[in-house]
Amino acid sequence: MTVTTEVNKVLDERADSGAVPAKVETPFRRFVSDFADSKIAIVGFLTFLIILMIAILAPWISPTNPYDLATVDILDSRLPPGAEMMNGTTAWLGTDGLGRDMLSAMFYGLRISLGVGVTSGVFALCIGVCIGLASAYFGGRVDTVIMRIVDLQLSFPAILIALVLLATLGKGVDKIIIALIVVQWAYYARTVRGSALVERSKEYVEAAACLGLSHNRIVFRHMLPNVMPPLIVVATVQVAHAIALEATLSFLGIGLPVTEPSLGLLISNGFEYMMSGKYWISIYPGIALLITIVSINLVGDRLRDVLNPRLSR
Amino acid sequence: MTTNVPTLQVEELQTYFYTKAGVAKAVDGVNFTVDKGQIMGLVGESGSGKSVTGFSIIGLVDPPGKVAGGRILFKGEDITNAEEERMRSLRGSRIAMIFQDPMMTLNPVLRIDTQMIEAVQAHEKVDRQTAFERSRDALGQVGIPSPEERLKAYPHQFSGGMRQRVAIAISLLHKPDLIIADEPTTALDVTIQGQILYEVQKLCRERGMSLIWITHDLAVVAGLADKICVMYAGKVVEAGTIGQVIDLPLHPYTHGLIGSVPSHNKRGQPLEQIPGMAPSLLSMPEGCAFHPRCPRADTQCLVEPGPTVPADPDHRVRCCHPHLEGAA
Numbered sequence: 001m002t003v004t005t006e007v008n009k010v011l012d013e014r015a016d017s018g019a020v021p022a023k024v025e026t027p028f029r030r031f032v033s034d035f036a037d038s039k040i041a042i043v044g045f046l047t048f049l050i051i052l053m054i055a056i057l058a059p060w061i062s063p064t065n066p067y068d069l070a071t072v073d074i075l076d077s078r079l080p081p082g083a084e085m086m087n088g089t090t091a092w093l094g095t096d097g098l099g100r101d102m103l104s105a106m107f108y109g110l111r112i113s114l115g116v117g118v119t120s121g122v123f124a125l126c127i128g129v130c131i132g133l134a135s136a137y138f139g140g141r142v143d144t145v146i147m148r149i150v151d152l153q154l155s156f157p158a159i160l161i162a163l164v165l166l167a168t169l170g171k172g173v174d175k176i177i178i179a180l181i182v183v184q185w186a187y188y189a190r191t192v193r194g195s196a197l198v199e200r201s202k203e204y205v206e207a208a209a210c211l212g213l214s215h216n217r218i219v220f221r222h223m224l225p226n227v228m229p230p231l232i233v234v235a236t237v238q239v240a241h242a243i244a245l246e247a248t249l250s251f252l253g254i255g256l257p258v259t260e261p262s263l264g265l266l267i268s269n270g271f272e273y274m275m276s277g278k279y280w281i282s283i284y285p286g287i288a289l290l291i292t293i294v295s296i297n298l299v300g301d302r303l304r305d306v307l308n309p310r311l312s313r
Numbered sequence: 314m315t316t317n318v319p320t321l322q323v324e325e326l327q328t329y330f331y332t333k334a335g336v337a338k339a340v341d342g343v344n345f346t347v348d349k350g351q352i353m354g355l356v357g358e359s360g361s362g363k364s365v366t367g368f369s370i371i372g373l374v375d376p377p378g379k380v381a382g383g384r385i386l387f388k389g390e391d392i393t394n395a396e397e398e399r400m401r402s403l404r405g406s407r408i409a410m411i412f413q414d415p416m417m418t419l420n421p422v423l424r425i426d427t428q429m430i431e432a433v434q435a436h437e438k439v440d441r442q443t444a445f446e447r448s449r450d451a452l453g454q455v456g457i458p459s460p461e462e463r464l465k466a467y468p469h470q471f472s473g474g475m476r477q478r479v480a481i482a483i484s485l486l487h488k489p490d491l492i493i494a495d496e497p498t499t500a501l502d503v504t505i506q507g508q509i510l511y512e513v514q515k516l517c518r519e520r521g522m523s524l525i526w527i528t529h530d531l532a533v534v535a536g537l538a539d540k541i542c543v544m545y546a547g548k549v550v551e552a553g554t555i556g557q558v559i560d561l562p563l564h565p566y567t568h569g570l571i572g573s574v575p576s577h578n579k580r581g582q583p584l585e586q587i588p589g590m591a592p593s594l595l596s597m598p599e600g601c602a603f604h605p606r607c608p609r610a611d612t613q614c615l616v617e618p619g620p621t622v623p624a625d626p627d628h629r630v631r632c633c634h635p636h637l638e639g640a641a
Contacts, residue, residue: 140376203417209373211405211432211483221431225422 034306044298051292055111062104063089067260073099078278094280096269102280105266106288112262113292116173117243120180125235127181128188133219133227135189136196147193150186158183158245166254176255180242191234195227229307236300240293247289263289318389320491320523321347321370326383328362328369330594337594339365339378341547347491350521352514354534354555356570357544360591363527366544367493370525371408372400388490406436409484413496415476419468425452425479426464432483451482455512474505481513488520495527510537531574535559540627543567546592546602553628563628563635565607601633609634 036042054061064071064087076085076099085091085101093102135146153161165179199205200223208218247264249255251271256262261269263285270281328340340362347353357363368374370385372395385393387408392400404410412418420428429448430441439447445464452460455478468476477497484492494513498506514537517524528534534541534555541558543551543566551564562568572585589606592598598605604614613633621631 203412203414204420206373207410207412207418207480208420209404210371210410211435212401212403213405213431213435214401217431217435222420222423226420 031306035302038302038305041298041302044295044302047291047295048299051110051295052114054107055114058107058111062101062107063092064101064104066100066105066108069259075099076101078273078281080278081280093284094278096266096281097273098269102266102284105261106263106285109261109263109266109285110288110292112173112256112260113243113246113264113289116177116180116246116262117239120177120184120242121235121239123177124181124184124238125188125231128185129192129224129231131185132189132192133196133223136193136200137215137219137223139200143193146189150189150193153186154190158241159248162245162249163252163254166249171254171257173256173260176246176249179249180245183245184238184242187234187238188231191230192227195230196223199223199226233300233304233307236296236303240296240300243289243296244293263292319346319348319386320351320388321525322384322386323366323370324384324386326366326369326385327381328365328374328378329381330378332377332595335595338547338597339594340369342383343542343544343547343549345542345549345552347523347525349490349523350517351540352517352524352526352538354538354541355525355527355544356529356531356534356541358529358591360594361544362547363544364495367410367495367525367527370493371404371410373404402436405432405484405489406487407489408491408493409487409489411477411480411484411492411494411497414500415473415480415497416500418480419476421468424465424467425471429464429479429483429486432486436487447486448482451486452479454485454516455479455482456508457482474501474509477501477505477509478512481509485516489522491523491525492517493525493527496529497526498533499528499530506533513537531559531570543570546597547594548602548631549629550603550632551628551630553625557625557628561636563622563630563637564603564632565609565634565636566603568636569606601631 059065064085066072071087073086076091076095077097079085079091079095079099081092081094081102083091083094085095085099089101091101091103093106095101096105131146135143162179162183165182166175169175169178205218205222208222213222243263246255246262247267250262250264251268253268256265258265258269266285267282267289270278270283270285273281323343323345326340326343327338330337330339343362343366345353355363355366365374365378368378369380370387372392374380380394383393384391387403392403419425426445426448429451430444433439433444433447434441449460449464452463457463457475457478463471468479471479477500481497498509501509510533513524516522526534526538538555540554541552542549543558543564545566551558551562551567558567559571562571566587569585569587573587575584587606592602592605600616601607601610601614601618604610607614611634617633618631620633621629622635622637623629
């Protein structure tokens with residue numbers, strides 16, 4: 001019986017392939033349906049979307065504006081969660097040492113953390129991809145020089161490089177983005193170079209060269225789409241890393257100015273009150289940071305499973 | 314340019330690979346000429362240098378390989394180590410190449426129309442619509458049904474034979490003067506191979522294209538080509554017309570190759586085979602490279618590389634002891 005069903009299935013498939021398919025199954029569509037097979041990945045993805053929406057809409061959904069120093073009242077400082085502030089709004093997650101509403105500060109902090117993480121990630125990706133592709137495509141001496149520089153940089157801890165850079169550049173959102181780009185490009189370059197080397201040896205690249213296409217076209221139009229899968233995985237993981245690294249730097253007090261707190265800076269602000277029972281100033285931003293990073297990593301893990309054919313599914 | 318100029322002349326071509334282990338002479342003094350509309354079979358076993366010869370012509374020998382000597386004349390123009398710009402304008406438009414594995418020659422993530430339109434626009438300034446129509450017509454010519462719909466498909470939606478047809482269609486887009494086909498039917502099954510051979514032969518005749526068909530399959534060449542070059546260890550050991558080489562092979566290696574083809578009239582008898590393996594390019598035997606495997610070798614073969622004997626004006630053999638008695 002199973003044999004007949006098998007045969008029928010094969011026959012059905014033949015009938016299907018014979019006719020011109022009404023809707024072409026693009027690689028992208030297949031990828032989306034594969035991704036959606038995992039419930040936990042969907043949860044992670046939705047969580048990330050919510051966090052993203054909060055970050056984008058922060059100025060409109062926050063109860064107060066933590067950046068507006070005129071509205072911040074020092075008498076509100078260190079109120080416990082649920083207490084009412086001087087201006088009548090309820091501080092659901094308490095207030096920090098300066099009297100800022102924690103919930104609002106976290107919304108804005110998330111905005112800065114994600115903004116810094118994604119911006120630096122995108123720039124580092126572009127730089128890393130160009131360098132990695134050039135390295136793999138031209139090979140030889142170009143490749144050796146570039147990869148030794150990458151090795152050199154990766155042999156230092158990321159936090160050390162960022163610390164040295166920020167100590168030289170000073171404080172500010174733009175400075176920390178620059179520092180994170182410098183730290184991250186090497187990861188992208190190495191990943192892209194690795195998979196581009198594999199693609200380089202495939203016949204379609206040779207065939208493209210035989211068609212007389214230019215280097216630019218072969219590299220960006222033919223090789224780049226084929227190295228995207230590992231790149232997407234590394235990009236998600238790196239964005240999470242960047243957010244964590246920014247939080248670390250802010251916690252150490254060398255990242256962002258105190259007036260524009262990111263999640264890391266909020267944690268750092270509450271750190272001194274931890275032992276006196278005022279847990280909320282550090283714990284809530286910490287939880288927000290944790291959820292953000294975990295949700296991005298969940299998505300990244302699933303992407304890796306879907307995009308890596310060697311892992312059995 | 315007069316019509317008498319052959320499409321391709323290869324003179325004493327030497328392509329060497331400078332590896333750390335030594336210089337590998339992948340192609341060592343190869344001569345042949347392909348006239349307009351002629352189909353030449355380039356035959357040899359794996360590692361005999363036939364593919365490298367093809368890549369040398371199109372100027373895409375990967376480092377550490379290099380064309381070290383000789384001349385390649387394309388329609389009378391010397392394109393040996395020509396400038397990259399000049400080669401790029403020839404590649405794909407005047408000289409096209411078809412590869413062995415149709416699964417690999419098309420980019421898996423781009424649609425067929427994207428790849429074909431790109432190939433058209435790489436050499437001619439035409440708008441997308443014209444390029445699309447050209448692509449559609451090319452697909453139709455190689456026998457792909459409903460080309461308009463198929464253009465919208467991805468390579469993985471084609472079978473192996475269909476993909477090879479697409480690859481051939483791409484090579485035909487600019488009506489090239491010369492096509493170099495590197496074992497294009499090896500990965501296909503016999504019926505598809507037959508169809509492709511028929512299409513290619515027809516297209517060559519119709520358009521006066523020259524074709525170099527690189528293969529290890531004598532049966533294919535016998536049915537397709539006008540002339541044949543047999544390569545062994547980077548050298549042409551025998552060259553001539555199909556009739557001359559297949560019916561009256563002079564070189565012991567060609568003899569062995571033909572003897573190794575299973576055919577119906579030798580049923581039940583053990584197949585003849587050439588003993589041993591092709592020599593490593595790094596440790597080539599002294600004298601004639603074939604002597605360790607040759608049934609006719611003697612002391613002369615150990616020192617002499619074998620003279621080129623013209624048995625006929627256009628039938629040459631490189632051997633000290635060719636099978637001349639059979640020719641008589």
